[in-house]
Amino acid sequence: MQLNHLFTLGALLLPAFAAPSEVIEERDPMTRQGKSHQKPVDTKYFHEPGGNDELGHYDIRYFKESVSYEERGDTLHHLIRSYLTVFREKNIETWVAHGTLLGWWWNGKIMPWDWDLDTQVSASTLTWLGENLNMTFHNYNWTNEDGTEGQREFLLDVNPNSAERVRGDGMNVIDARWIDVRNGLFIDITGLSETNPSMQPGIWSCKNFHRYRTRDLYPLRETVFEGVPALVPYSFDKILTEEYSARALTKTSHEGHHWVPEQKEWVRQGNLHSRKPHVPRSLQTEENPKSGLGNLLRVL
Structure with a gap:
């Protein structure tokens, strides 16, 4: 596998100053006098083609049409493998989070009903990314079996708003994205920071009100996710139960999929009785499948 950092696309960077808000003039039908008001400013940086579960998970710049179940699984598989490999090669600390962390817990893979992926970085790492790797394209090469x-x-x-570490108007809670330019599917990257170190030392939070203690995050644990080296928080079980409840670690049916212990896989319920059910690349059974816990190697 070879990954090459290509170039910085300066032409896509945002202008230093935003254009003034559009002024719209209205006339009162009774007095025929004009009055004007400003059109609300769109402060959101990342945009999607729609707001539902499906269209809300594409970057609008690269969206052409919704992809199939199979293509989605294949895209997410290569998204996370490329992201984790590039960041590790560049010695950039990052770890899997939220639903992606839950998928790791079950079998070290992406859950097949997920539309996007989630990772986290520290605020200092986020600043470094913005200063050194913003708007860069990366080639990802691999050899099939x-x-x-x-x-x-x-x-x-x-996101140019990533330096602002409070929620604000809620339009920019995602700090960065790793985007597949073929179809617009992406990884959401959020930064964690101690927003109130004097009053709440050791409490890390993102802009979407997820909070963690330093001892729950660090030291990060070395593991494997989708077949490549990855990091997870130290107290991953506590983090998962606080975010999703303990039932998320035992529930075996969800979103039209059923957990098959013999395969250590989530299988679409329509495929349960098929002799050889089709499974996306990201969910194909390994010769000796292991759970995320089984892939845990050591504490850094």
Whole structure:
């Protein structure tokens, strides 16, 4: 596998100053006198083609059409593998979070009903990304089992509002994205920071009100996710139960999928009685499948 950092696309950077708000004039039908008001400013940086569970998970700049279940699984598989590999090669600390962490807990893989992926970085790492790797494209190359080769391109885009570490109007809770430029599917990257170190030392939070103690995050644990080295928080079980409840670690049916212990896989319920059910690449059973816990190697 070879990953090459290509170039910085300066042309896509936001202008230093936003354009003035559009002024709209209205006339009162009774007095025929004009009055004007400002059109609300769109403060959101990342935009999606829609707001539902499906269309809300594409970057609008690269969206063409909704992808199939199979293509979605394949895209997410290569998204996370490329992201984790590039960050590790560049010695950038990052770890899997939220639903992606829950998928790791079950079997070290992406849950098949997920539309996007989540990772976290520290605020200092986020600042470094913005200063050094913002708007950079990365080539990801791999060799398939049959000897054929594949290549895809990904964009790392850091939200210019990421330096603001409070929620604000809630339009920019996502600090950065790793985007597949073929179809617009992405990884959401959020930064964690001690927003009130004098009153709440050791409490890390993102803009979406997720809070963690330093001892629950660090030291990060070395593991494997989707077949490549990855990091997870130290107290991953506590973090998962606080965010999703303990039932999320035992519930075996969800979103039209059922957990099959013999395969250590989530399988679409319509495929349960098929002799050879189709499973996306990101969910294909390994020769000796292991759970995320089984992949845990050591504490850094």
